[in-house]
Amino acid sequence: MIxxxxxxxxxxxxxAEYEAAFRAASSIIARQPGYSAHTxxxxxxxxSTYLLTVEWESVEAHETGFRGSVDYxxxxxxxxxxxxxxxxxxHYREVDLTRG
Amino acid sequence: MIxxxxxxxxxxxxxAEYEAAFRAASSIIARQPGYSAHTxxxxxxxxSTYLLTVEWESVEAHETGFRGSVDYxxxxxxxxxxxxxxxxxxHYREVDLTRG
Numbered sequence: 331m332i333x334x335x336x337x338x339x340x341x342x343x344x345x346a347e348y349e350a351a352f353r354a355a356s357s358i359i360a361r362q363p364g365y366s367a368h369t370x371x372x373x374x375x376x377x378s379t380y381l382l383t384v385e386w387e388s389v390e391a392h393e394t395g396f397r398g399s400v401d402y403x404x405x406x407x408x409x410x411x412x413x414x415x416x417x418x419x420x421h422y423r424e425v426d427l428t429r430g
Numbered sequence: 431m432i433x434x435x436x437x438x439x440x441x442x443x444x445x446a447e448y449e450a451a452f453r454a455a456s457s458i459i460a461r462q463p464g465y466s467a468h469t470x471x472x473x474x475x476x477x478s479t480y481l482l483t484v485e486w487e488s489v490e491a492h493e494t495g496f497r498g499s500v501d502y503x504x505x506x507x508x509x510x511x512x513x514x515x516x517x518x519x520x521h522y523r524e525v526d527l528t529r530g
Contacts, residue, residue, distance in 0.1 A: 333471055335435070335481055337520075349525055356527050371433055371522030374489060381435050381522045389474060420437075422471030422481045425449055427456050 331366060333422045334384040334392055339414040342378045348412040355408045358401050359384065364391025389421050431466060433522045434484040434492055439514040442478045448512040455508045458501050459484065464491025489521050 340348045352370055359368055364387040373379035386392045396402055410416065440448045452470055459468055464487035473479035486492045496502055510516065 332474065333481070335437075335471070337435075352525070353527055353529075370525040370527060371435070372525050374432065374521040374523055376520065379520070380525070381433070418475075420476065420479070421474040423474055425452070425470040425472050425480070427453050427470060429453075 331424070332386055332389055333424070334382070334386060334419055335422060336382050336417060336419045337373075338380045338382055338417070340378050340380060340412045341414055344412055345372070345378060348380075348409075351408050351412065355405055358405050358408075359396070362391065362396045362399070362401065364388060364395055386421075392419075392421070431524070432486055432489055433524070434482070434486060434519055435522060436482050436517060436519045437473075438480045438482055438517070440478050440480060440512045441514055444512055445472070445478060448480075448509075451508050451512065455505055458505050458508075459496070462491065462496045462499070462501065464488060464495055486521075492521070 349370075349372075356368070359365060366385040366387065368382070368384040371381040371383070373381070384392065396405075449470075449472075456468070459465060466485040466487065468482070468484040471481040471483070473481070484492065496505075
């Protein structure tokens with residue numbers, strides 16, 4: 331399992347509209363092969379920033395599978411207009427803190 | 431519940447040493463009042479970056495409680511030497527994606 335984690339900046343004043351659009355878009359990402367879970371968090375110090383976290387079976391499930399899908403076109407159509415810019419989206423693997 | 435989320439850059443070549451130090455330091459953060467959970471993820475595209483996620487009962491539990499504690503001095507002593515720089519550490523509140 332790997333984690334996609336990215337901080338996204340939404341045009342100030344459009345936060346409520348973005349959250350509604352994100353709710354509508356959630357079913358799109360949730361039906362992708364290799365998808366496991368996702369959350370959206372809103373910034374406390376900067377309320378126009380959002381932390382998107384998605385758990386995938388592999389980087390390929392996100393980058394090749396989802397981004398190469400017709401569904402992604404709809405995801406992008408619903409959400410990308412809200413973003414001030416589109417940062418690179420890195421992936422992470424959990425460090426086992428219990429061993430050793 | 432709120433989430434502390436920050437990407438930390440470790441001096442290249444010191445990753446294994448950092449992970450060992452982080453394991454040793456984990457018990458420090460886990461015993462703080464208002465602490466709930468934490469994870470450490472390592473970057474896949476950039477293996478010298480780490481995503482630290484901590485769930486706290488409140489921002490104050492982190493910023494006033496933990497950062498004002500004697501324990502924090504030990505946390506800092508164990509971990510901060512590994513970081514290339516110390517970025518601001520933002521906090522986030524989960525958006526309810528199930529409503530409306």
